[in-house]
Amino acid sequence: MAGDTTQIDQVRRFNRTVTERVGVLHDHYLGRDRPIGEARLLWEIGERGQDVRRLRERLGLDSGYVSRLLRSLEAEGLVKVEPQPRDRRVRTARLTAAGREERAVLDGRSDELAGSLLAPLNTAQRARLVAAMAEVDRLLTAATVTLDTVDPDHPDARHCLQSYSAELQERFETGFDAARSLLPDPGELRPPHGLFLVARLHGEPVGCAGLKLPPGAPAEVKRMWVAPHARRLGLGRRFLAELEERAARHGHDVLRLDTNKALDAALGLYRSAGFQEVPAFNDEPYAHHWFEKRIA
Amino acid sequence: MAGDTTQIDQVRRFNRTVTERVGVLHDHYLGRDRPIGEARLLWEIGERGQDVRRLRERLGLDSGYVSRLLRSLEAEGLVKVEPQPRDRRVRTARLTAAGREERAVLDGRSDELAGSLLAPLNTAQRARLVAAMAEVDRLLTAATVTLDTVDPDHPDARHCLQSYSAELQERFETGFDAARSLLPDPGELRPPHGLFLVARLHGEPVGCAGLKLPPGAPAEVKRMWVAPHARRLGLGRRFLAELEERAARHGHDVLRLDTNKALDAALGLYRSAGFQEVPAFNDEPYAHHWFEKRIA
DNA sequence: GCCATTCTCTGACTTTAGTCAGAGAATGGC
């Protein structure tokens, strides 16, 4: 539980208005001549097809139920379900031509619904509504992101670390060669020497951050990265806050890090998060700036 | 259909995020051990009880269905349904002590849900989210208001006109006596001499505006009023735009009105809506300012 | 090659949600 009473009340008023106005209309528009279960499924399969297990996950439905829905869509000729060549247990649902058409109809209705929300408003109000919606959307998305401790060898961690390297390679003037950098070996980022966090949005890894906890020395942030499509959600700041707290919990009273001048957003973040620039405390060849912050 | 493609897309993204995050959680929280139909009904009955017909209306449900839900709540001892003394066909549902308790549980869960949306965010993000929600709430509410032409004798029109008089009475330094004012007699505000609009929110009248259409003379706005709880929704502006259009449609090219200096919000509205202050064109005793606008 | 595991499907269910056609009690207008 969080937020003061006024905030809670406002959120509740919002929930009420929005479920009434958007929720009800949504079902009404989407499911005009088709059960909404089927409609949602049709939608979720998408242009490029989707594995059945993924559909189940995304929609949070029982496996038997999804199977039945798929068969009914198949019977209508909208969908084809086939085993994946790589793993024949997994099956992939794909839209047929008719299915694509049907989905386009749903798409049109979604536009209609959106239009009907805007229609009674004048130009200025529309602009304000859309801007406020974007803000709500962004922040609710931010609130959906989870941070979990994982082993640096976990597939999600690997995915993030690879993206991290690839991005540095692209952004640093000099390119980036992991072998030349002081990147800690994974052992340093798992207990008891450290830890590794992965941020996930709807189960997808969208960022990571490592923490070194050397006994008797300052804790150190390593390999912090946020996926491009998950930026502007305050995730960097959240990583820092989380790492700070964990470092303090492990008895450290200083947190430090180094970074490259090309990462201007990161530089701004560190400064505004209370880090002070300090002289180089290591000889990381890719670093131009060193920061530290007193914690706890 | 309204709004350009970018706007429509943003609204759709918003709908998606919100139905996922709020909608799903909403049902989850609310209906933990009770069908959401019952939960919604329990909620809608409220502390003070509600007529069955009203419940039906508010929730948009079939009469048989509501009846059945009520009986199941009655069987659980949460609700008591009794005929109204004034009209024994109408029955009123009231919460029992147990029902009140149960409703408090739902209330707590709504708070929990709201809290869970805010919890992962930091203070600054929370403030921004809540502000954006308030804005969305306000504008969606504004978009829900309907404007209908009604006869000035319609109960909803009467209700608004009475509130209008009562408010002027309170706000004018001199008080307000309808008999001394140049208020048109109702005949002037019905076709063919004019028309009368009522704004409704969820069926409740929340504002009104009359239009005089004297042949060969400027059209005139009369008795425009918006209920206090429906202000800040841009309703005044919407009334003006609607009346302007209707006046133009009836062949008028000037729209005018008079107003009292105590109504400062109205003065600002007229100015920003393109009305120019002009010399007195009538001898309305309660007016301090006269405006007109060229239309069409 | 065996075995535990993963993934999807089927059959047999239950519960919700909601509709429709009256029936029966009250009421209001005449």
Place this chain on the structure above:
DNA sequence: GCCATTCTCTGACTAAAGTCAGAGAATGGC
């Protein structure tokens, strides 16, 4: 007092939504 209307309820439905316990095919690790 009669009659049309209003309001709620009951019985008899249907359809959607979802659960649960296996069965059967593939796969991966050993």
